[in-house]
Amino acid sequence: MGTLFTILSNYFGVQMPRYVQESIDELSASGFSNQLENALWLALRIGGLYLMLSIGKGFFLFLMRQTIIIMSRRIEYDLKNEVFKHYLTLDNAFYKKNRIGDLMNRISEDISQVRMYLGPGVMYSINLIVLSVMSIYQMFKINSTLAFFALLPLPLMSYLIYRVSNRINLSSKHVQEEQSNLTTIAQETFVNIRLIKAYNQTESAQNKLKNAAETYKTKSMRLVLINALFMPTILLLIGASTLLVIYVGAVLTENHQLSLGSIVAFLFYVNNLTWPFVSIGWVTSIIQRAEASQQRINEFLSAEPEIVNPSLAPFEFKGNLRFEKVALTYENTGIKALNELSFEIKSGEQLGVLGKTGSGKSSIIAALARQIDINGGTIYVEDQRLDKINLQDYRSKIALVPQDVFLFSDTIRNNVTFGCPEPIDDTTVIEALKMAHVWHNIQEFPEGLDTVLGEIGVNLSGGQKQRISIARALVRFPTLLILDDCLSAVDTETEEVILNQLKNLPFKPSVITVSHRTSTLRNCDNILVLHEGQCVEYGNPEELMKRKGLYYDFVQQQNKENSGV
Numbered sequence: 001m002g003t004l005f006t007i008l009s010n011y012f013g014v015q016m017p018r019y020v021q022e023s024i025d026e027l028s029a030s031g032f033s034n035q036l037e038n039a040l041w042l043a044l045r046i047g048g049l050y051l052m053l054s055i056g057k058g059f060f061l062f063l064m065r066q067t068i069i070i071m072s073r074r075i076e077y078d079l080k081n082e083v084f085k086h087y088l089t090l091d092n093a094f095y096k097k098n099r100i101g102d103l104m105n106r107i108s109e110d111i112s113q114v115r116m117y118l119g120p121g122v123m124y125s126i127n128l129i130v131l132s133v134m135s136i137y138q139m140f141k142i143n144s145t146l147a148f149f150a151l152l153p154l155p156l157m158s159y160l161i162y163r164v165s166n167r168i169n170l171s172s173k174h175v176q177e178e179q180s181n182l183t184t185i186a187q188e189t190f191v192n193i194r195l196i197k198a199y200n201q202t203e204s205a206q207n208k209l210k211n212a213a214e215t216y217k218t219k220s221m222r223l224v225l226i227n228a229l230f231m232p233t234i235l236l237l238i239g240a241s242t243l244l245v246i247y248v249g250a251v252l253t254e255n256h257q258l259s260l261g262s263i264v265a266f267l268f269y270v271n272n273l274t275w276p277f278v279s280i281g282w283v284t285s286i287i288q289r290a291e292a293s294q295q296r297i298n299e300f301l302s303a304e305p306e307i308v309n310p311s312l313a314p315f316e317f318k319g320n321l322r323f324e325k326v327a328l329t330y331e332n333t334g335i336k337a338l339n340e341l342s343f344e345i346k347s348g349e350q351l352g353v354l355g356k357t358g359s360g361k362s363s364i365i366a367a368l369a370r371q372i373d374i375n376g377g378t379i380y381v382e383d384q385r386l387d388k389i390n391l392q393d394y395r396s397k398i399a400l401v402p403q404d405v406f407l408f409s410d411t412i413r414n415n416v417t418f419g420c421p422e423p424i425d426d427t428t429v430i431e432a433l434k435m436a437h438v439w440h441n442i443q444e445f446p447e448g449l450d451t452v453l454g455e456i457g458v459n460l461s462g463g464q465k466q467r468i469s470i471a472r473a474l475v476r477f478p479t480l481l482i483l484d485d486c487l488s489a490v491d492t493e494t495e496e497v498i499l500n501q502l503k504n505l506p507f508k509p510s511v512i513t514v515s516h517r518t519s520t521l522r523n524c525d526n527i528l529v530l531h532e533g534q535c536v537e538y539g540n541p542e543e544l545m546k547r548k549g550l551y552y553d554f555v556q557q558q559n560k561e562n563s564g565v
């Protein structure tokens with residue numbers, strides 16, 4: 001449709017100079033001594049036609065933009081959705097490899113480069129072809145010698161513009177890089193503003209930005225200079241073309257090969273052709289940029305998640321889990337985080353995982369939530385291999401409270417009900433907050449559950465955040481509840497309350513509690529003591545105390561620390 005409208009618009013456009021030609025020729029035939037009423041009649045007749053043609057041209061020009069530019073916006077919309085959807089399917093390994101800035105850039109900057117090609121790029125290209133063919137045909141129809149001379153400077157102009165455009169591109173790329181550098185510096189400063197102030201670094205932060213701004217300014221000025229030279233060059237070439245038309249046209253008129261009106265019509269055609277030819281260089285650079293951008297987008301679109309759901313068969317998780325000689329080595333660091341690790345949890349049991357920092361506690365959790373695939377051994381869920389079951393069903397029954405709490409800049413209610421498939425009523429939300437022993441804090445906020453957290457809202461204490469994140473896990477009634485060191489920021493008294501409430505939950509989940517504090521784990525059915533990825537002790541807390549092994553040492557040491565000895 002866009003192409004059709006372009007043809008129609010240009011068809012009207014190229015007729016217009018012919019009426020200018022006709023009116024001038026008619027005036028000159030009468031020796032420019034027309035009666036007033038004749039002149040009026042001429043103006044009405046030819047002027048009226050000219051006006052109608054303009055309206056036709058404008059109408060289809062409008063439709064041309066409405067179709068082609070709107071198409072490009074729709075493709076942009078689809079592309080953004082497609083890329084974002086694909087991002088969400090990719091797993092942790094992908095996000096470890098790529099920087100967030102890069103992900104953001106590809107979904108915004110690169111896609112808009114592609115849109116520039118699909119919209120203006122395509123539109124101006126079609127327009128150039130249609131307009132050139134039609135105008136050049138008209139010009140040769142009037143007079144081929146004059147047409148030849150009039151068109152002579154145009155290729156030279158396109159070539160020059162192409163060269164200048166390349167320079168402008170390169171220069172604006174540099175400016176853009178500096179711009180993103182500037183943004184990064186500003187962003188990092190704002191994010192770390194408390195640290196900067198605490199370490200008295202405001203001046204150095206200021207200098208850092210000032211230097212970056214200086215470079216940005218220099219590069220921008222270079223771009224302005226190139227741009228400033230661009231327009232005069234084009235105007236010079238248009239002027240040359242006009243001069244040629246007038247000179248050659250005059251010679252031909254002298255020889256009675258051409259009418260006066262034709263020269264004027266030619267000047268119109270030359271002017272009409274100028275902008276499309278100018279756009280050649282511009283369009284070329286749009287195409288080049290879009291090509292590079294589309295390549296970058298495809299790179300991510302063709303990235304495959306390493307972990308995909310292996311089965312769509314419904315899977316019922318009852319809370320039984322078994323590790324058999326599980327080994328896990330992180331590819332990027334070569335660190336062996338888990339080594340021949342075996343243990344079992346039966347439905348409704350509580351397992352405590354105790355170990356020093358870096359002993360592999362969080363790695364166990366990543367492995368059993370299948371955020372990462374293990375390199376050896378097998379994980380069984382309800383006697384089926386973890387890598388064979390429906391991940392969607394399995395994960396929907398797990399609630400993980402991660403080590404680093406993340407809360408959205410949203411209301412407390414939405415933070416708690418995050419990810420729940422069905423809407424949840426406030427009583428359930430409050431129930432969960434009570435179980436996590438944080439409801440009494442929230443009650444003090446005037447807006448209660450509607451209190452907005454985060455950057456633009458209320459700042460919670462570390463312990464309050466951890467407890468909201470526990471409520472988020474409880475509200476889903478999980479079959480397996482995983483607490484990864486998530487009580488580290490609450491005092492032992494509060495911890496006690498929460499642990500007691502977890503024992504008396506209205507539903508009976510299997511629980512894995514990770515901690516480096518023995519006090520957190522003393523209610524567990526079994527405790528697994530982890531050291532460098534290996535299980536060094538396993539049993540219920542009383543047994544382990546009697547054995548006087550590593551667990552016993554931990555307890556002794558922590559008792560000493562607590563009593564201040």
Ligand SMILES: Nc1ncnc2c1ncn2[C@@H]1O[C@H](COP(=O)(O)OP(=O)(O)OP(=O)(O)O)[C@@H](O)[C@H]1O
Pocket residue numbers: 330331332333335336337355356357358359360361362363364403485516
């Ligand atoms: N994504 C990763 N890539 C590479 N190495 C990792 C990764 N995650 C963890 N490791 C390494 O694996 C080892 C075990 O880490 P893990 O996070 O399981 O320890 P942890 O017991 O949870 O420690 P903490 O108590 O400090 O949370 C560490 O040596 C760590 O450096």
Ligand SMILES: [Mg+2]
Pocket residue numbers: 361362363403484485
């Ligand atoms: Mg950890």
